Structures are given as structure tokens and as C-alpha cells.
Amino acid sequence: MLPPSRGDATTQTLAGNMQTPSMLVLPIPMIIALVLGAFLIRIAISGERPPFLMALLAACALQSLIVSLRQHYGIGALLPLQPITATFVPPLTWLAFQTASFRPFSLPRDLVHLAAPAFAAFCVVFAPGTLDTVVPAIFVLYGLAILVKLHRSGDDLPLARLEAGRLPARIWGGIGLALILSALSDALIALAIMTGQTGLPPVIVSVFSSAALLAIGLLSISPNAMGETEAESPPQNPHPSEEDAHLVQRLDALLQTDTLYLDPALTLARLARRLHVPAKQLSSAINLVNGENVSRYINRHRIHHACRALEDGANVTEAMLSSGFNTKSNFNREFRRITGTTPREWRPEAGNQR
Template sequence: MLVLPVPMVTALVLGFLILRVLTVEERSPVVIVFLSACAVQSLIVALLQYYGFSLLRPVQPVTATLIPVLAWLTFQTAFLRPLKPARDSLHLLVPAFTVFCILFAPATIDLILPAIFIAYGGLILYVLKSGGDALPLARLEAGRQPLWLWTGIAVSLLASALSDSLIAIAFLSDNPGWAQLIISIFTSCALLSVGLLSVSPNAFGETEAEAPPRPAAAPAPEEGDHAIVDRLDGLLTEERLYLEPSLTLARLARRLQMPAKQLSAALNRATGENISRHINRFRIVHACERLVSGDSVTTAMLESGFNTKSNFNREFQRVTGKSPSAWVKATRLSESL
């Protein structure tokens, strides 16, 4: 009976995900490279630990350090800003430094590898701690799902750092047999979770080119928070941008000709809400109008800029205090009285 080690199964699953992304979904090339790095790393681990390809031993740490680097670049291009090769290529110094350590200071590898995973996993968590408004390219309709997905990826990177440390301890304590078990459980699970999370629909933001901003005078530096919110609401009311599921904070900021952080901060100070909740209020009001006109709940949801029923139901309950079906019944009852 043919039995495949867990890292080999992980490599096969990741390979399937890569084919799915290439043939079914539209993703940034960085995502493809990221998933490919995870698949290659799983394959190298399987060949080295279970099939005796000892020539791959010096290669494994180098390919391992590519994963957190590519995870950060994928996260950055998904939610923060487009890829800038001149600046972002500096991250390739990390695997280059790993090669240097392998050649001239091999004893440091067991410390270098966990440190790299912890650094990039921690960097992603640091950006995420500011909430959804810290991700200007995230689709507002997705709510907090991008935060949850990338928190999972960051935690997986930290788990990989833990597994590297445990493997080093296993060899130092003369228990190399533990290494295979640790690799099978920790490393494979971490790589697989990274791959699965990274192909989720809401793991990425809006990558299409933004429309050019409309002609308007730049806001004065002393413009108050409420004035900024008034301009935002005027734009939303006039052009009904909230009906677009792909709407992002970055696009709104471009239309208002101000930095995304300034818009987000002004809205938070003036209303106590983040940009996602503010936009969803407009969407729910529109959905209520559609429901009153006789649309079904699903039609009203889709016509109001929502793509997922769970997010629609949650926001509807938050804004109206009722579920969509309960709101429709209460409205019809009040009209009949």
C-alpha cells in the first residue's frame, strides 16, 4: 500500500491550489509565487526527511526564508499598496543573508530561521492591529474577514517559527526521531493553512486600477472632521458609490483627494465608526428601500452592494435592530394598521 508522508500530501494539495488559482481565479503574480514557495518547501521537506535526499539540506533553510518574505509582499500588495520592485526587492536580502549564514556561520541557522518567521509574522499582526481601516485596498463589503484570514496566516508563520525551534531542540537533545513528527504536525499544518487561507475570496483586496479623481479643489489643511464627513456623505449620496461591492477606502480617499488615513481618522473621530460600518449604513438604508418596494431579501442584498449573506444579515441587524425577514414583517404590519 502506497503511503505518502504528510509534507508530500501538503505539497500536492498546494499544487492543486496553484492550478486552481491559475485556471479559475484572478490573482496577483505574487500570490502564485507565494503558493509555489509553500509547495516547494513542503516537497523539499518530504524529500529530505523521508526519502533521504541529503543534498537538499543546505537548500531547505533558504527556501524556508522565502515564505515569510513572500507572505509579507502578498499581504502588502493585497491591502496596502501595489508592488514596487525597486523597494520591495530589498526583502530578497533576507534569503541572501541566510545563504551567507549557511556558508560562513552554519551554527546560527537554528536561531536565524525562527527569528525571520517571527519578524514577518509579527509585522503582519502589527499592521492588522489597527483594524480594517489600516487596509486601504480591502473591499469594504468583506468586513473583518480579511483581518481574520491574515491573522491566521500570521499565526501560521509564528507556528512555523515554533516548529523550527522544536526541531533544533530535538537534534540538540539527541532525539532526531522527534524531528519527523514535529515536521509532519507543525510545519505541514502551517504551510497548508497558509495556502488554504491565501486562496480565500476575501484574503485579497481590490487590485483593479482606480478611476481618476474627479476635478475638485484640494481640501484646506484646517478642514474639520465633520466637514470631511459631510464631503464624504455628499459624494456617496451623489454618486451612490456604496452600491459597488468592490468599493475600497483607497478609492474614496482618491475621490476626496486626501490620504486614506486622514479620511479614516476624521470619520472615526466624528462618528465613532470605521469606514466599513459607515458605508454599510448607506447600503442597509438602500436595502430597506428595496425590501419596501417588494424585492426579495437576496435581491435587496445584491442590489445594495453586499456579496455575502452573513455580512448582510449582521450589518442589517446592527443598523435596524432586526433581521431582514423580521424587519419586512414589522414594516408590513405597521403599514396594514
């Protein structure tokens, strides 16, 4: 995700081929550090992101800063620190993914992830020649872990918001791929050094740093990174059981008496807690009985509420906000999917209202 560390030989070769940049031109890693730092400050002020996402942004900003100071400004004292800070990024990404999508942080369970930077520190001291293999391996393993977790869950993120649809899973999948691609940059740099193309490593670092900025920036500025997703693929068993039908009936009754769907922050986990069943069981039952995922099921209730609001004289924006939607794009898309028309066309006189 960020420019990974190199072994002693690789880093020294890079340093020998880097020149101090003009004071009027900032190197790309420095720009990345500044942008990520700005994101971090904005998030810290707003208080709208979990602590592990903030820690991830801080680690990425710090790593970009170290890369810039080490490779572009020749501060050799940072050489031993670079691989250690790099290996904080993958476990923090994993913890941000887990705590935003699946479960709360558990100290006994999650403390094991400190092993990655601890092992990197061990290699810096006792086996620096292994860093060109160890650091990329850590990035690849955590990237694959995120992708495998998403695949096994069927994109079902119980702690995320229902309104966001499948976008959160796609964002996290992109972050997992970014970790893997970051390891690929290590391989490309090593290949360039081995073949004598000593001018290529700075270019490779800059390109992959830009890709990392795009991935982290997307994660940090999008509220959908914390959004809800459920599987849209059909379940393996196409026939709902009586238990499934009864569970959906209970959910329908709950939504009739307690309009939870009007809450934009509604999650699958919250619905499951109200019904005292596992989130996976509830998601599966809705898929089996209704042939749609939880997000579409809830949005159907929201759109029906919006239709009634429009008929009662509300304008489009009022109907959208009162029905549990936060964005007009999602509201308009779901309205057309369910009713076959747009909110303004649903009640002609609404076209003269905002």
C-alpha cells in the same frame, strides 16, 4: 509557516532516523505540497489573486515538497537547497501582505527582501552551522513585522474591500503568527535532538506542517484576505474638528450623487481618492463624526438601499445583491444591526419569496 531548514548536523540526524515510507502512505509534507499545488492551480486558472500571493503559495508548496523528498525519501542532494527555499517564504508573505493591503509593489523599495534568501545561501556555503539560528530568526522577524504593521495601522487596510470588515486583518495576523510558530518548531526540533529524543523531530515537522497548511489554505481560499478593514477602536481624540465634519459632509454628498456604496469591491482608498484626501484622514473623520468605522458607515447606506428595494417588491436575494453585498451572512448581520430585524421580517410578504 513551513517546516524550516536545519543545519548540516540536525538534518543528517533527522535523515538517519527517518525510514522510507510505504508507497501506499504519503507523508504529511507531501500531502501539503499537493494541496497547496492544487490551490495554486485553481487560483492561476481563475486569475483572482495577486501575483505575490501566487508566488507565496508556490514557495510554500515547493518547500513542503523539498522537505518530503529530503526527510522521507532520503534525497540528500536537496540538503543545501532546503534552507534557501525556506527563507523565500517570509519575504513573500510580507510582500503579499503589503501589496494586498497597503501599497503597490515597488521594485527599488522591495528588492531588499531578496537579502533573506541570499543570506541563507551565504550561510549554506560559508557557515552551515548558523542555519539553525538564521532561518528561525528570519521567520520571527517577518512574522513580527506583519503583526506590528497591523497594530500600527489600527487594522486599517486601505487597499482592501470594505465589505469584509475586520476579517482580513485577522487572517493576516494569523499568518504572521504562523511564521513565528514555524520558528518555534525549529527550536523544538533542536531541543529534541539535544536531549536525544531523535524520534520526535518527524512528528514536530508533521504537526507544524499541518498548521502551516491551515494558515496558507485559509489565506488562499478566502476572498477576505483581500478584503477591507478599518479600525473599530475609538480614536484618541474624541472630539471631531470642523474639518472632520466638513469631510464627512462631502462624503455624504458624494454618496448621494454617486452611489459608490453599491459596488461590492469598494475600498477606503477609492473613497479617499474621490475626495482627494489621505485614506487615514477619511477613516479617522468617519470614526470621530459618526462613531463607527468606514465599513459600518458604508453598510448603513447599503442597508437603507436594501430596505427601499424590499419595499418596492424585491426579494431578499435581489435586495442583497443590488445593495452591494456578496454574502447573505454579512447582509443579514448588518441588516439586523441597523434595523433591529431581519430582511424577511422587514416586509412580511418577503417571507414567501426567495
